[in-house]
Amino acid sequence: MPTSYDALIIGSGQAGNPLATALAKAGRKVAIVEKYLLGGSCINYGCSPVKAMLASAERVYQVATAQEYGVHSSSPTVDFKAIIARKDTIIQEMRDGIRKNLTKEHSGITLLHGHAVFTGPKSVRVTAPDGQTHDLKAPLIFINTGTESAIPPIEGLTDNHFLTNKSILDLQELPEHLLILGGGYIGLEFGQMFRRFGSRVTIIEHATQLLEREDDDVCEAMQEQLGADGVEFVLGAEVKRVSRNEAGTYTLTAHTSDGERRLRGSHLLVAVGRKPNTYDLGLEAAGIEINEKGYILVNERLQTNVRGVYALGDVHPGPQFTHLSYDDYRVVRDNIIHRKRRSAKDRPLPYVVFTQPQLGRIGLSEKQAQEQKLDYRVATMPVQYVGRARETGHTEGFMKVLVDAHNHIIGATIFSEQGGEIMSMIQLAMTGKITCDQLQNMVFAHPTWAESLNNLFAKLEKAG
Known part of the structure; x- marks a missing residue:
């Protein structure tokens, strides 16, 4: 027989974790299922690790420009492995804190590691890493599975190893020349960071300007600033083919307004957007509706079309920011636990691109x-x-x-x-x-x- 819970949360992200705690405090019996690492994208391969490494890049820049402030020092030497180790220490402490919160500080929470698939509107089967399965059911189910890197359909791209915003965080050697496909905030933050670490950096963007949602003067100022740091840009470029030779050098063949260009580098980061982690959840077994891009459709209270099933965080349509995911938790908490009407509609959208x-x-x-x-x-x-x-x-x-x-x-x-x-x-x-x-x-x-x-x-x- 399936194990019954009052609430089941799929995904340990910035909405799922606090929701598990709030429901447990309210006396609910909660199960939370995590396929990968506790903390979701923000802690493991988003905000926290990237900002930790950006702090190292800022220190490099401060040392490099110290003479302008009357402070004389030798040129900074980057120990890239130490930078990665510092980042890993910070992130592991955060993961440990989440595990302690979910397993030791609050009774009523069951933490399961494995892959969850819907078997019906209110039932889920969890397959653990060792192959064992657990059948769970609950009247309330919350999907908080986030997103992953979208990979564009470029000839040769999937045949050659490339970096994503996740795998680039585990590099142990500094790239000689980092090619970045995508001029959004992910590409810009990594671009300035690795340039300050000492890599040559080239950002290739399909549009004719960076940060497509911003005003022209903002995009021009951002490009000018990163250009002053030494970041190179190829805008209005449609990449047609990616290849890699025996020495490991990438070649991107791109069509531009100036004709065909071949861009070469030692590493390639693909940062052209995100796609939702919904393709392997068995949503069809529950009858949960998604849009053409795979995002789960919700109303202003984050309810799906299936009664009792909610979608939180980046997995539903809309801006993808940690602070909005956390606010999703507050919307659901207030509506379910506190019986207050709270809406995710028309809320403010603050955000920051953490360049310098x-x-x-x-x-x-x-x-x-x-x-x-x-x-x-x-x-x-x-x-x-x-x-x-x-x-x-x-x-x-x-x-x-x-x-x-x-x-x-x-x-x-x-x-x-x-x-x-x-x-x-x-x-x-x-x-x-x-x-x-x-x-x-x-x-x-x-x-x-x-x-x-x-x-x-x-x-x-x-x-x-």
Whole structure:
């Protein structure tokens, strides 16, 4: 007979783990099934490991530029294996913390390692690594299986070993020349990182600009900054073929506006997008609907078309960010446990690209405001005007905010040192309905990055 639980969670991600804890605290009997590593993509091959390695790249840059601050030192020497080891230590501590939380700190949670497949609307079969199977059933099932790298249909690509955002984290030797297929935030973060470690880096992008969802001025500033670091770009390139010779050198044959180009490198990272981990869950046995890309369809309360089955995190359509996955947990928690109506619809979408400078974004871009034909004013200010920027030497980038007819902020783009933190301040102001006039005249401590808001909002002008 199947083992019965009050709730079954498939996937140990940033929504599934806290949900298991909350349900157990509420007296529910919970099973959580993980096929790979505890913590999901964020901890294992997303935010945490990448940001740990970016911190090492930032230290390299600080040493390399120390002379500009009157500090003399030898050129930095990168111990790449030590960088990877530091990252691994940080991540293992996080995994251990999750395991302790799920298995020791909360009774009522059963943790199973294995692959879960639906056998019916409320039943799942889990196949453990040793081949044993466990049949489980529950009135509430939550799918939190995330995404994996999408692989484009390029001739020769699947025949040759290439790197993904997961496997690149386990390299033990620094690439001589890293080719990156994709100019999104994953490609940009890895590009600047490995360039600062000492690799030659070339980013190849199908579109004619980076970060397709951003305004043109943002894309140009980002390309200029990474270009100053030595990252090379090939934009508007349609890669037709990938090959690799006996020496291990990759050759990418691409069509560009300047004709056919052959790009060669020692390593190839494919970072062109993500696809949902839904293909092997047996969703058809449960009657769970998906869209044409394989994402599980949900309503604003994250319910699928099958009663009692929910999809959380990146596995359903929409922006793919850890903080939204965690908010999915809050939506479900409040609706099920606290009996409060809470919706995943129309929530704010803050995000940060962790290059240096950081790109912090909240609300509407100028392009979106124009598409919606909104009446708005815009203020743009180079970061070099900020006193804190000149004092610290971080003068690259710019800030841009959009304000509606009622003097409320509707969007902000902060491409600056501490851009994510400054953006978060603006998000707080947006949530609290603080007007641009109030921010322009607010007393901030001097000299701080926050003080830049005084001068930024003083530059508001009518758009267009």
